[in-house]
Amino acid sequence: xxxxxxxxxxxxxxxxxxxxxxxxxxxxxxxxxxxxxxxxxxxxxxxxxxxxxxxxxxxxxxxxxxxxxxxxxxxxxxxxxxxxxxxxxxxxxxxxxxxxxxxxxxxxxxxxxxxxxxxxxxxxxxxxxxxxxxxxxxxxxxxxxxxxxxxxxxxxxxxxxxxxxxxxxxxxxxxxxxxxxxxxxxxxxxxxxxxxxxxxxxxxxxxxxxxxxxxxxxxxxxxxxxxxxxxxxxxxxxxxxxxxxxxxxxxxxxxxxxxxxxxxxxxxxxxxxxxxxxxxx
Amino acid sequence: xxxxxxxxxxxxxxxxxxxxxxxxxxxxxxxxxxxxxxxxxxxxxxxxxxxxxxxxxxxxxxxxxxxxxxxxxxxxxxxxxxxxxxxxxxxxxxxxxxxxxxxxxxxxxxxxxxxxxxxxxxxxxxxxxxxxxxxxxxxxxxxxxxxxxxxxxxxxxxxxxxxxxxxxxxxxxxxxxxxxxxxxxxxxxxxxxxxxxxxxxxxxxxxxxxxxxxxxxxxxxxxxxxxxxxxxxxxxxxxxxxxxxxxxxxxxxxxxxxxxxxxxxxxxxxxxxxxxxxxxxxxxxxxxxxxxxxxxxxxxxxxxxxxxxxxxxxxxx
Numbered sequence: 001x002x003x004x005x006x007x008x009x010x011x012x013x014x015x016x017x018x019x020x021x022x023x024x025x026x027x028x029x030x031x032x033x034x035x036x037x038x039x040x041x042x043x044x045x046x047x048x049x050x051x052x053x054x055x056x057x058x059x060x061x062x063x064x065x066x067x068x069x070x071x072x073x074x075x076x077x078x079x080x081x082x083x084x085x086x087x088x089x090x091x092x093x094x095x096x097x098x099x100x101x102x103x104x105x106x107x108x109x110x111x112x113x114x115x116x117x118x119x120x121x122x123x124x125x126x127x128x129x130x131x132x133x134x135x136x137x138x139x140x141x142x143x144x145x146x147x148x149x150x151x152x153x154x155x156x157x158x159x160x161x162x163x164x165x166x167x168x169x170x171x172x173x174x175x176x177x178x179x180x181x182x183x184x185x186x187x188x189x190x191x192x193x194x195x196x197x198x199x200x201x202x203x204x205x206x207x208x209x210x211x212x213x214x215x216x217x218x219x220x221x222x223x224x225x226x227x228x229x230x231x232x233x234x235x236x237x238x239x240x241x242x243x244x245x246x247x248x249x250x251x252x253x254x255x256x257x258x259x260x261x262x263x264x265x266x267x268x269x270x271x272x273x274x275x276x277x278x279x280x281x
Numbered sequence: 282x283x284x285x286x287x288x289x290x291x292x293x294x295x296x297x298x299x300x301x302x303x304x305x306x307x308x309x310x311x312x313x314x315x316x317x318x319x320x321x322x323x324x325x326x327x328x329x330x331x332x333x334x335x336x337x338x339x340x341x342x343x344x345x346x347x348x349x350x351x352x353x354x355x356x357x358x359x360x361x362x363x364x365x366x367x368x369x370x371x372x373x374x375x376x377x378x379x380x381x382x383x384x385x386x387x388x389x390x391x392x393x394x395x396x397x398x399x400x401x402x403x404x405x406x407x408x409x410x411x412x413x414x415x416x417x418x419x420x421x422x423x424x425x426x427x428x429x430x431x432x433x434x435x436x437x438x439x440x441x442x443x444x445x446x447x448x449x450x451x452x453x454x455x456x457x458x459x460x461x462x463x464x465x466x467x468x469x470x471x472x473x474x475x476x477x478x479x480x481x482x483x484x485x486x487x488x489x490x491x492x493x494x495x496x497x498x499x500x501x502x503x504x505x506x507x508x509x510x511x512x513x514x515x516x517x518x519x520x521x522x523x524x525x526x527x528x529x530x531x532x533x534x535x536x537x538x539x540x541x542x543x544x545x546x547x548x549x550x551x552x553x554x555x556x557x558x559x560x561x562x563x564x565x566x567x568x569x570x571x572x573x574x575x576x577x578x579x580x581x582x583x584x585x586x587x588x589x590x591x592x593x594x595x596x597x598x
Contacts, residue, residue: 057354058354058355058356059354059355060355060356077505086426102288106382106383107382107383107384108382108383108384115354116350116351116354116379116383116385117378117379117382117383118378119378120377120378120572122343122376123347123375123378124347124372125347126343126344126345126346126347126348126350126351126375126379127347127350127351127379128349129344129347129348129349129350129351129352130347130349130350130352130359131346131351131352131354131355132351133336133351133352134351134353134354134355134356134357135355136358137312137333137334137355138355138356143371155342155345156343157347157375160338160339160341160343160344161341161344161347163339163341164338164339164341164344164348168336177586219473245381271592
C-alpha cells in the first residue's frame with residue numbers, strides 16, 4: 001500500500017507540473033481547481049476505477065467518469081494523457097487553435113477519454129445519472145463517477161438531479177463535490193453560501209461521506225469506502241475538502257488563482273516546488 | 282389539383298405515441314423519458330409494454346435532457362417527451378452542450394407546438410422552437426403534417442444517428458398521408474405539382490395549403506405544394522427545382538416568421554435563385570388563449586391567408 005501511495009504521489013507531482021505548464025503556455029485556463037483535484041484524479045484513474053484498455057465512448061464493462069466542472073480541464077487532460085488515452089506531447093496544444101484539448105472538455109474533436117462536453121455548469125450529474133441507468137439496463141455492474149464543483153452547487157439543475165437519483169435508487173453512482181470553498185468572485189460564503197451541504201444532500205436521500213482531497217492515502221481510502229457503499233439502494237456522495245491551488249504555495253487557498261495563468265517567474269517558482277517524476281511533455 | 286380527402290382525424294401527438302410503441306418493439310435500445318406529461322404525449326402504450334425502458338423524471342426538464350444524454354453512453358436511443366416549449370427554450374443550454382455539441386443520439390420529441398395548443402395561451406405556445414433548434418449545429422429538425430407522417434417519422438429517426446428535434450401538436454387534424462409510408466429525413470414530399478407558384482408548407486399548415494390549392498385551382502392558379510417536413514437538413518434541390526418552374530414562393534408554418542421555415546427557404550433562394558417570397562407565419566408576436574381555429578384565423582395561418590399570400594406573390598413575379 002505504501003509503495004502504491006508513493007507511486008501515485010509521484011504521478012500527482014507530474015500532473016501538477018503539467019497543469020501549471022499547460023496554463024502558462026497558453027496564458028489562460030484554470031490552475032487553482034485543477035491543482036486542488038490532482039490527488040482525486042490520480043487516485044481515480046490509477047487506482048480506483050476499473051478501466052479497459054483503449055477508449056470506447058460507451059464504456060460498457062468498465063467504470064466511467066464525468067467531469068461536470070469542465071473548467072478544471074488541465075488536470076483532466078494531464079491525467080488522461082498520463083493514463084495513456086493519448087500522447088503527453090499533445091498537452092502542449094491545450095487551448096490552442098486546431099487542438100483536441102479545448103478550453104473546456106468536449107467530445108467534438110474526438111479526444112479519447114471524454115464522453116460529454118462540460119463547462120456550462122450544473123449538467124454533469126444528470127448525464128452521469130443517465131449513464132448509470134444505461135449501465136443497469138445493460139446489466140453492466142460497473143460504476144459511474146462524476147466530479148462537480150462546490151460553486152456549481154448554486155445551479156438549479158444539480159438539485160433536480162439530486163432529487164431524482166435517490167428516488168430511483170441509482171446506487172451505481174459516486175458523485176464527488178470539490179469542496180474548496182472558492183468561486184470566481186470570492187469565497188462561496190461571500191458569494192452565495194452553500195449552507196450545510198452535507199445536511200442538504202442527506203436530506204435528498206444520498207449516502208454522504210467526507211474525505212480530505214489533498215492527502216493521497218485519504219483519497220484512496222475515501223474512494224474505497226464510497227465504492228463499498230454502492231449497490232445498497234442509495235447514490236453515494238463524497239464531500240471532498242480540498243485546497244484550491246494545492247501544491248504550489250503562492251496559489252494555495254485563494255480564489256485568485258481560479259482562472260489566472262502564472263507568468264514566467266511564477267511558473268519557475270511553481271515548478272521548483274513540484275518534482276518532475278515522469279518526464280515533462 | 283390532386284384530390285386529397287380524409288376519413289379520419291387524429292392528433293399528431295397520437296402518431297408519436299403509436300410510432301414510439303412500434304419503434305420500441307423494433308429496437309430494444311429505444312428508451313423513453315417524460316417530464317410529468319405522459320398522457321399529453323401519448324406515451325402510455327410504450328410504458329405499459331416496456332416499463333423498464335421508461336424513465337419518469339418529474340417536472341425537471343433540464344435533468345431529463347442530461348439523463349437522456351447520459352443514456353446514449355451505453356448505446357441507448359432516448360426519446361424525451363414534453364411540450365415544445367419545455368423541450369427547447371427551457372432547456373436550450375442543456376441541449377446545446379450535453380446533446381448537440383456532444384453529438385448525443387437523443388430524440389427530442391415535442392408536443393403542443395405552436396398556436397394550436399390553444400386555450401393554455403402564450404406561456405405554452407412556443408413559436409420560436411424551430412429557429413432555436415435549427416441553429417444548433419448537427420441538429421435535425423422535423424415537423425410532420427399528420428398522424429401517419431408523425432408516426433413514420435418517430436420510427437425513422439431511430440435509424441438516424443445524431444440529435445433530432447421532432448415537433449408535433451395537440452389538436453386533431455385530418456389524416457391525409459399514407460398509413461404505411463416510408464419517412465425519409467430531409468426529403469421533401471411533393472403534394473401537388475403545379476406551375477404558377479410554389480407553396481412550401483410544414484406541419485399543420487400542409488393541410489391548409491391543400492385547402493388553399495383547391496381554392497386557387499378554382500381561380501385558375503395552378504399551385505405546386507410541397508411538404509417540407511424536414512426543416513433541417515433542408516431539401517434544397519426540391520426547393521430550387523420547384524422555384525425554377527414557378528418563379529414565386531409562399532412559405533407556410535405555425536411559427537414566428539423570424540427563424541422558421543420561411544427564413545430557411547429564403548436563404549436558399551437568396552444564394553441560388555433570388556425569387557419573390559411571401560410568408561404565412563406569425564408576425565413576430567406571442568400567441569394568446571383561444572380555440573385552435575380562432576387562433577389560426579387571428580394570427581393569419583389558415584388557407585385563406587395562404588390564398589392571399591399567393592395572390593400577392595404572383596403579382597411580384
